[in-house]
Amino acid sequence: MDLILEGIKKAFWLLVSFDPEVLGITFLSLKVSGTATLISLFIGISVGASVALTRFPGRRIVVSLINTGMALPPVVVGLFVTISLWRNGPLGFMGILYTPLAMILAQAVIATPIVTGITLAAVQQLPGKLRLQILALGATRLQMLWILIKEAKLSLLAAVMAGFGGVISEVGASIMVGGNIKGYSRVLTTATVMETGRGNFDVAIALSIILLLLAYLINLVLTQVQQRERRR
């Protein structure tokens, strides 16, 4: 119990003193996971909405794949992305292994199926005739997609939170593809694992608290947006 108290004290101190290393780690966490989430939103919402609205042969298989992708173990993603990005691997020419960019890539791979799956369910849940009515108003396919996405915004905001939550807390893939390099590719989760491994439990707890705070604040903002939509 006093270990946790130690941790809280340390967390407070680290934050209040604007410890540069901690600030750097926190900012990087936000940047990497934020970018990955944004990428996953782009791909996830467009693919999810399209699959929800189109009938095509093999659709059921695609939907199962998406749903399976939601449960994809991040560590597995990390392993495969690492192998691909190895210098002598298929994507080695990009030279991005052990960089934040690789972390963004891996996290985007993790988050995209989550966002896609939730979007798919959300759009499928919309009233069946709504699509027809939108087309009847003279909308182009693109306009129709956009309007449907706006109609599903409550669920889509949930998708954003799920996607972001999944990657801000991710550690396995991030360590593998990022290398946890000090001041460069070290984020809150990877730093926590490292400090725990070294036995510095107070620092580890402090970082965990900061991570929790960060996740909470972001979700607070998103929830506000979501529930504000509700009230209108």
Place this chain on the structure above:
Amino acid sequence: MKHQYCREFMLLAAIALLLVSMSSVTQAQEKTLILATTTSTQDTGLLDVLIPIFEKKTGYFVKTIAVGSGQAMTMGQKGEADVLLVHSPTAEKKFMEDGFGVSRRLVMHNDFVIVGPSDDPAKIKGLKSAGEAFKKMASAQALFISRGDNSGTHSKEKEIWKAAGAKYEGEKWYQQTGLGMGQTLNVAAEKKGYTLADRGTYLALAKTLKLSILVEGDAVLLNIYHVTEVNPAKWPKVNIAAAKAFADFMVSKETQEIIKTYGVEKYGSPLFFPDAGKKVEDLGK
């Protein structure tokens, strides 16, 4: 109605900003050095001192990848690292024999210590031989916590068990954590068991742990570090120039001086002993 579009634009702007800031996060390939080392090495904090000096001096950007020594060696074998700084002499020798490395040079050593509860139920305190200590612990069936993760420490531990001829595999008193050194020490402290630890990690945690050093100084407990450049003939993508620069740096007089005094201020004794230029057989004498 105006604010509806505003949000969309803000989103796009945020994306654009992030993508732009993204472009600054990758470095030029030739100026990058991938150093594969072990978690215990990194945990000593020595590299946090040396790397910035090296970077400033040479302009290289060093990516220190700290993993288990097994993985570090494999990275070297696959050409995914440029230079190795590890402490598994047996595995390293094979690495060199198989032609994966060029120019393997001795850098420093630290040592392992056998630590345990101060009341020392197995009565090993003060023994000069690590093997004897292990034998005694086995016969006393004293609780022993092993890292069990094929790290350098774990390999050393297995070496000593083998030499001592003691049965330990599968015994009730022998527990494997699969964790790093720091965590394993914590487990040993919690459970009042014995363990084999590198002096550096032990010293870093000594204040909070209730474990004492019971056996030290045996030659077999030496943990010897070499810096090895990966062979570019096998893997053309290896940054051999950077690797050589790093290896040269590690054995240079200035660096060796830093190694000599590292840890004294914080722990009262140095964590490492610089050995550049010496012969391995002469160590520990």
Place this chain on the structure above:
Amino acid sequence: MNTSPSPVFEARNLQVVRGGSLILNVPSLVVSEGEILVLIGPNGAGKSTLLQALSALAKPSRGEILFRGQRIGTDIPVLQYRRRLAMVLQEPLLFDTTVYNNVASGLKIRGMKRDEIEPVVARALERFGIAHLRDRSARTLSGGEARRASIARAFATNPEVLLLDEPFSALDPIMRETLIEDLEHVLRETRITTIFVTHDRMEALRLATRLGVMNTGEILQTGSADEVMNHPVNEFVASLVGVETILQGKVIRKNSRTFIASVSGQEIEAIGDVDLGEQVSLCIRPENVTLSAIATGDLTSVTDTFPGTVEKITPIGHYRKVQLNCGFPLVAYVTNPSFSDLSLKEGTEVLASFKTKAVHVIRGGTRDGRTQRT
């Protein structure tokens, strides 16, 4: 050639196949400028499918539709075409935003600028009596308000044709009444070509300039309300338009203008060009049946008169539906005042009479809904 206005719609050999079955089969349909065509029919008759085909929301499997002489899809691009119509579906299907934004959505889709949209939307809101709901969230509207918003949304785009698919079903009668009144008003005022689908006969009669009866994907009959209601082309249409009495009979005597058909042993006189011995179906609308007390009846009068016993009395709104047994079943609608005058109850003996010209004759006496003549 140019004396009659060119038809707004012309469908030729229009067929829609779904899941292997032919769900719409319209060899020919012409809709003229300014008319209000009301399509009635049971569920699954193909009314919605026809509407969707006409609005290019469903692609015909065969055949073509011409809009003002241009083939949809070929001569006129689908998107452009859709933007000249407006369609209102059964559910209001409003968007999760304010009423204003909903009504404006069609205009926004067409790329209209914000300040141009404002007056148009204001006018539409005004016209349908929902100006006070302008800034309310669509989610908070009542059923009737939502439907008004939905129709306002359609009107705001100033369409050339208005297509409505049962927009007032699932509303309570009072709300329905008000909405129909308002819609009727707007339609008459704007004279916009309208196709309206419903299965409420009263609605149909109220709004239609032309009535169309559909079943199993086919249009059985089109014509003015009067034509269809009083001269249904077959029994199915007859029952759909509210002919409560349809009797099977055989022609036993022919007079100069009339003929006598034998129905369950009784003789009914009707007007029609029939052959002796022919099987006919006689349709008698309940509104055309008059009841009087036995005592005052004149059995030898020119109109068809039959004594009968009251079997069942059902109140329907402003009148009562009286089911009689005159040797054959006969249904009459009696106004409430007349009802109390006659003191009708089950078992009462009355005289039922109807004019010969009120008997609509369907030759051949077929029972199914197949088209005999349009």
